[in-house]
Amino acid sequence: MEYTVFLLLLSISFGCSCSISTSFLEDEQLSQCGQYCFSAVQTCLSQLENTLKRVELCEAAGPSDILGRIAQLEEIGRNTQAELLQLKQQMSPTPPGNTLSTEIGEKIKRNFQKLGSKLFYIESTDRKTWHGALQRCYDLGGHLASFQSQEDIDAIDGKLKEYSGYWIDVTDQYKEGAFVSVSTGLNATFFKWGPDEPNNAGDGEHCVELHTFEGAPVMNDILCSHRKFFICESSLI
Numbered sequence: 001m002e003y004t005v006f007l008l009l010l011s012i013s014f015g016c017s018c019s020i021s022t023s024f025l026e027d028e029q030l031s032q033c034g035q036y037c038f039s040a041v042q043t044c045l046s047q048l049e050n051t052l053k054r055v056e057l058c059e060a061a062g063p064s065d066i067l068g069r070i071a072q073l074e075e076i077g078r079n080t081q082a083e084l085l086q087l088k089q090q091m092s093p094t095p096p097g098n099t100l101s102t103e104i105g106e107k108i109k110r111n112f113q114k115l116g117s118k119l120f121y122i123e124s125t126d127r128k129t130w131h132g133a134l135q136r137c138y139d140l141g142g143h144l145a146s147f148q149s150q151e152d153i154d155a156i157d158g159k160l161k162e163y164s165g166y167w168i169d170v171t172d173q174y175k176e177g178a179f180v181s182v183s184t185g186l187n188a189t190f191f192k193w194g195p196d197e198p199n200n201a202g203d204g205e206h207c208v209e210l211h212t213f214e215g216a217p218v219m220n221d222i223l224c225s226h227r228k229f230f231i232c233e234s235s236l237i
């Protein structure tokens with residue numbers, strides 16, 4: 001008669017693990033082993049008993065206490081996370097300022113095109129007042145175009161619609177006849193007036209447009225409230 005006794009007692013929590021695997025071929029051998037098996041099982045049982053006692057103690061501590069502990073750990077976790085984030089920001093090689101300029105840089109790349117030596121955005125669909133155009137150019141990441149030379153005008157000439165007016169950054173709305181470039185905040189230095197301009201017609205023409213009525217684009221002073229196309233420029237790349 002052959003039979004196998006396999007006994008495995010395993011305690012998960014406290015690392016008590018004992019097993020007895022004994023194979024008996026004869027009844028005599030079973031009786032010989034009896035004493036050994038008994039003591040081994042006895043050891044295991046007493047260890048299991050200890051384990052159960054500890055588990056009972058643990059349960060007696062109560063679930064509310066455990067939940068409290070978990071809440072504490074979560075709190076610590078959250079605080080650590082916040083501190084790490086703060087440290088990361090402090091140590092970051094790109095401070096927030098740079099992140100912002102990167103965003104503006106992306107916007108400029110999207111909106112502006114290189115024409116001649118400058119970056120321009122030419123609006124030939126949406127007409128705005130001079131002040132509306134001023135705002136729109138800022139929103140796009142630039143400012144109303146500030147023409148400094150004939151080369152600047154030549155660079156955009158082919159992109160303008162015929163018989164149209166485009167706002168630029170020159171105005172004398174602060175002092176009649178004192179044309180300033182609002183982009184630089186200084187007196188405008190380059191002018192390409194059309195015939196008999198600027199004439200301040202009706203005593204109210206304080207904003208300057210580049211218009212294409214005469215073929216080649218020339219400057220003209222006109223009412224700031226007129227709705228016109230506009231040209232923006234960006235100095236950033």
Ligand SMILES: *[C@@H]1O[C@H](CO)[C@@H](O)[C@H](O)[C@H]1NC(C)=O
Pocket residue numbers: 177178179187
């Ligand atoms: C700007 O122009 C005005 C008049 O056109 C003049 O009075 C003033 O001195 C100029 N300012 C500068 C800084 O050149």
